[in-house]
Amino acid sequence: MAVVFEKPKALTNVPLHYCPGCPHGIIHRLVAEAIDELGIEGKTIGVAPVGCAVMAYDYFACDMIEAAHGRAPATATGIKRCRPDNIVFTYQGDGDLASIGMAETVHSAARNENITVIFVNNAIYGMTGGQMAPTSLPGQVTQTSPYGRDVNHCGWPIKVSEMLATLEGPEYIARVAVNNVKNVNNAKKAIKKAFQNQIEGKGFSLVEVVSACPTNWGMTPQKALEWVESDMLPYYPIGVYKDRTAAKEGK
Amino acid sequence: MAELVLMKGNEAIAEAAIRAGCRHYFGYPITPQTEIAAYMAKKMPKIGGVFLQAESEVASINMVYGAAATGCRVMTSSSSPGISLKAEGLSYIAGSDVPALVVNVQRGGPGLGGIQPSQSDYFQATKGGGHGDYRMIVLAPASVQEMASLTIKGFNLADKYRMTSMILADGTIGQMMEPISFEDAEIEKYEKPWALTGHENKRKHNIVNSLYLQPDALEKTNFERYERYKVVEENEPMWEEYMMEDAEICVVAFGIASRVAKNAVVAARAEGIKVGLIRPITLWPFPTKALRAAAVKCKAFVSVELNMGQMIEDVRLATECKRPVTLCNRAGGMIPSPDQVLESIRAAQKGE
Structure with missing residues (x-):
């Protein structure tokens, strides 16, 4: 009997703890498929964040480490500098990467650290129960912006991909989404490229994945995906923001 | 007779670390320990090692955490205010049971304090500093010779007990010069089956972690760690x-x-x-x-x-x-x- 669909080998058999309708499962799968297709599980070392994906070390079958909040790129740097022949990736949310860990993010990108960063942007702190994130949209209601994010009071959401793309350092910065099949397929390509770049020694590759948080947004999974399309993507447009190799080749 | 070389205390730490097999140094500038970083910056590229100036003390200790998790001999150095910033990483390193060497060339505090020698981080070093129940092996050199010999000893003990060794020095010993010898350096090697090296499809994945959401599981790690600390208390006091x-x-x-x-x-x-x-x-x-x-x-x-x-x-x-x-x-x-x-x-x- 032909197998038409199966779990990627780079995922363990541990059941995911994510809420119903949460796209973390999709994004984990895309990372694992990329690892499988590139045949690198045996030499990959993953860095889990603090946030909803904190237990990612149980889900990925490669060697894993749990980093302190926001410090995943620094921890990944330590690993990669000791073991340059291994493949090192971080998997981080918006609070982790764009708030408490912004310095580590910017400087690892500036150093063109040869690592792969998967950045899941769902515009909210999920694990702690739905507080305002550095990427929460203007007017967005959260537990800590109960009257909607007032940009005059707490500032504007940060467009991480656009900001990092201004740096000389990084090799590849792209934003993708996982709200429909077409976007999921494109997300997969970008994630795989981010790993391929590392294999080829090209340097820092970050894929920002615009995701959803039905639980803390207070929406059904379906409605949350619609909100990604109607509200998130206009502020966070999909696209390749930097691709040094493609630019060199005049693409 | 052993060959003597005239060295500054901070440089003695750096040279001793290299002789102990340390090939990875992550740090951030702060007085009065900067000679350690300068020495590493000069030497490491020539011997196939890595010197990396991090964006902050916080980043540098988390680089140390990642490097230590791969089983490398790794170190960082700082001075009092910088050690406060490293406290987060020290706690994670302790909770994850990975070995590292951290140097504190103390200056006066609290706050920004001053840059003259002090011993006011004794509590921080011996009673915690970071959160949670943990210990560090704290070595206090009183000469440039001991800056070197205790650095080597510190790496050995860190590997042996899978914990942080801290060299608790001060600005005076860091800055002064004395003749020293490296000839007695004894490098101990320990197996590190827990290290992150990539499983190469030959073993189950290794996980380096300090998160245990089940309280009984977390308690177990604490009790096991303190059993190890008891052995340290029994075998390693030096005076x-x-x-x-x-x-x-x-x-x-x-x-x-x-x-x-x-x-x-x-x-x-x-x-x-x-x-x-x-x-x-x-x-x-x-x-x-x-x-x-x-x-x-x-x-x-x-x-x-x-x-x-x-x-x-x-x-x-x-x-x-x-x-x-x-x-x-x-x-x-x-x-x-x-x-x-x-x-x-x-x-x-x-x-x-």
């Missing part, structure tokens, strides 16, 4: 005794303070006062047995410190408050003169 054979007064001092204290002990002996010195070399594990034994024959203790009185609490604990313990101290970057210590010894002799 020096000076003129203690017939001593009635016991001076306790570590690091640079012990050198001032030694001069005062000699001066007091010339006056006929029977006084000796116990110099803890490991501050944790504290040389409790030595102090407890001294409490049997000595009538008073004097704790000499470059702080407002921190080690004195451990002296009182070790001697079970059986004898009076007085404090002889300066703070903020000031160093007591031998005369000040001598005065404290005289007072202790008189029962004051």
